[in-house]
Amino acid sequence: MNSRYDLIVVGAGMLGLAHAYHAAKRGLSVLVVEGGNRACGASVQNFGMLAKIAQAPGTGLDRAVRTEECWHDLAAEAGIELNSCGCLFVATADEEMDVLRAFMETETALNQDLRLLDPGGLMACAPAVHTDTLIGGLWSPAAVKVDQRSAMEKLAAWLSRQHRIAFLFSTRVQAIDAPNVETARGGFHADRIVVCAGDDFETLFPEAFANSGVRRCHLRMLRTVPQPQDWHLGPFVLGGLSMARYHSFQQCAGIDELKQYLADRYPACLEHGIHVIACQEIDGSVTIGDSHHHGEPVSSEQSDTVDQLILDYLAERLTLADARIAERWTGHYASLADTDCLILEPQAGVRLVTMTNGQGMTHGFAVAEETIELLL
Ligand SMILES: Cc1cc2nc3c(=O)[nH]c(=O)nc-3n(C[C@H](O)[C@H](O)[C@H](O)COP(=O)(O)OP(=O)(O)OC[C@H]3O[C@@H](n4cnc5c(N)ncnc54)[C@H](O)[C@@H]3O)c2cc1C
Missing domain, CATH: 3.30.9.10 (D-Amino Acid Oxidase, subunit A, domain 2)
Incomplete structure (x- = not known):
């Protein structure tokens, strides 16, 4: 395993994998570091509902439409069940x-x-x-259900296979001092670091968490x-x-x-x-x-x-x-009230990306695409 990447992503939930996907599509080398032996946060605890019908026109609806497109683009290849159950x-x-x-x-x-x-x-x-x-x-x-219980694991396996994304599971990130990322399995380096730790970003950036109101x-x-x-x-x-x-x-x-x-x-x-x-x-x-x-x-x-x-x-x-x-x-x-997504920059080159509206399965790919665009 290399120690240097173009992008390191912390967390292999919906948001982490979505960032890894869009970064790899743009040709970046990517390492995803996940504390559990698989995604273990909200992304496997939910309904798997792509809730386009819940969105107000504007950013919410646009992100839902784009994210659903991404699910359709990769689901068959990745072996992920999308059920148009309505x-x-x-x-x-x-x-x-x-x-x-x-x-x-x-x-x-x-x-x-x-x-x-x-x-x-x-x-x-x-x-x-x-x-x-x-x-x-x-x-x-036309409303779609993702098989939330298996989707993250299948998506990670496909990203590794198809896009050569490196994964380190059962490895918590202990500290970030960009461009260095400290883990129990040693240090890694990247010019860009995206932290998608769900509701657990206070462990790595307690001050940013405390000030965010989340x-x-x-x-x-x-x-x-x-x-x-x-x-x-x-x-x-x-x-x-x-x-x-x-x-x-x-x-x-x-x-x-x-x-x-x-x-x-x-x-x-x-x-x-x-x-x-x-x-x-x-x-x-x-x-x-x-x-x-x-x-x-x-x-x-x-x-x-x-x-x-x-x-x-x-x-x-x-x-x-x-x-x-x-x-x-x-x-x-x-x-976070009245906010779909919180994006913080606690250090140069580091983005904390957290969905705050409880709709990461519906918005995740679009939010990640926007962040990768900004980082590049
Ligand atoms: C009960 C419930 C129902 C929901 N229903 C829906 C729904 O139907 N449709 C919808 O669109 N959304 C739904 N959501 C919201 C959606 O699940 C979340 O918005 C989305 O899963 C968030 O993804 P995430 O990747 O940001 O976080 P998570 O899925 O929580 O992933 C974070 C990952 O980061 C890892 N991690 C954290 N800290 C570290 C560290 N220091 N080092 C390494 N790894 C770390 C964790 O182990 C975890 O696997 C629901 C949520 C819940 C809880």
């Missing part, structure tokens, strides 16, 4: 349906193939949803046992809590009425920052989440309450064939 927002109340109707007129919607559905249409998209209590929904047939956001997640083979969820399924949360819905007529309705109907969900997404994995299990607690994670006594709120909300909208929960975890990412 995304379904379901409505139980008039306030939700009003916002969905208004959403159809927004720029985000006009740039995508979206359809309003009646209960019969819902049934055709996702047979498990409750067509007796749901009054309609919004269907995005806080850790903790998210409760659950996964069922694999469902029977003849049961298919189909798309991502979301409800009104997600409409109230996503940027793309914020300008819709009726959004304030929807927020008031949710405050009256689901106060405990709002208290825990819950908005519910369900999606089915390749092995048939269903991933369900999530809540948002900033700063400290929810206490172990309270986590059962939060999990139950998430499950109850979902159960009002669809019935799982087998509701047994096989896995529970608390995911985490860096968060």
Whole structure:
């Protein structure tokens, strides 16, 4: 292994690998140093949702479109599963349906193939949803799910094979004094260093972290046992809590009425920052989440309450064939209000790149492309 590279990337999560990809495409020699024996942060804890539908027009939507393009460019070669399963927002109340109707007129919607559905249409998209209590929904047939559980490992293997990117796993970066990068396996050198350590950049640059205002956001997640083979969820399924949360819905007529309705109907969900997404994995299990607690994670006594709120909300909208929960975890990412992405330069030649909007799978390739462009 060489000790000198054009670029050293710290972290082999979505952001680290995306930087390595764009740098290698521009002909740079790249070393990626990862503390775990594989990516072990938010990039393997998420839903794998490429959430184009959640983006407000402008930078957010542009980055989502570009990132999805990159996923499509490399997925087949890298052996990564991209499932165009679609995304379904379901409505139980008039306030939700009003916002969905208004959403159809927004720029985000006009740039995508979206359809309003009646209960019969819902049934055709996702047979498990409750067509007796749901009054309609919004269907995005092209929405894509990445197989988040295997994507990072496959992407790293492909980058190593195809782009000759060097990887050092199970090796934490201990200190950076550009151009030197200190690890337990010795020192490495690069004129450009990109730190994509997720929410862990305070270890390397405590001062930059302290001054940034970034806080850790903790998210409760659950996964069922694999469902029977003849049961298919189909798309991502979301409800009104997600409409109230996503940027793309914020300008819709009726959004304030929807927020008031949710405050009256689901106060405990709002208290825990819950908005519910369900999606089915390749092995048939269903991933369900999530809540948002900033700063400290929810206490172990309270986590059962939060999990139950998430499950109850979902159960009002669809019935799982087998509701047994096989896995529970608390995911985490860096968060900073009203900021999609934080890019700091703590030393000349060093960039700290951290997604702060919880949408790195959706924005990551585009953000990395922009950073590499700037570094060059
Ligand atoms: C529960 C949950 C659900 C989410 N759902 C979605 C979704 O559906 N769609 C979406 O777009 N986004 C989603 N996100 C957000 C998305 O997962 C993150 O924005 C993205 O994964 C961040 O990637 P990253 O590479 O910056 O960080 P991470 O994935 O956290 O990777 C950081 C890596 O750096 C390594 N590292 C840290 N410090 C060092 C060091 N000193 N030396 C060496 N290695 C180090 C860590 O081991 C880790 O592997 C979700 C996040 C969570 C937590």
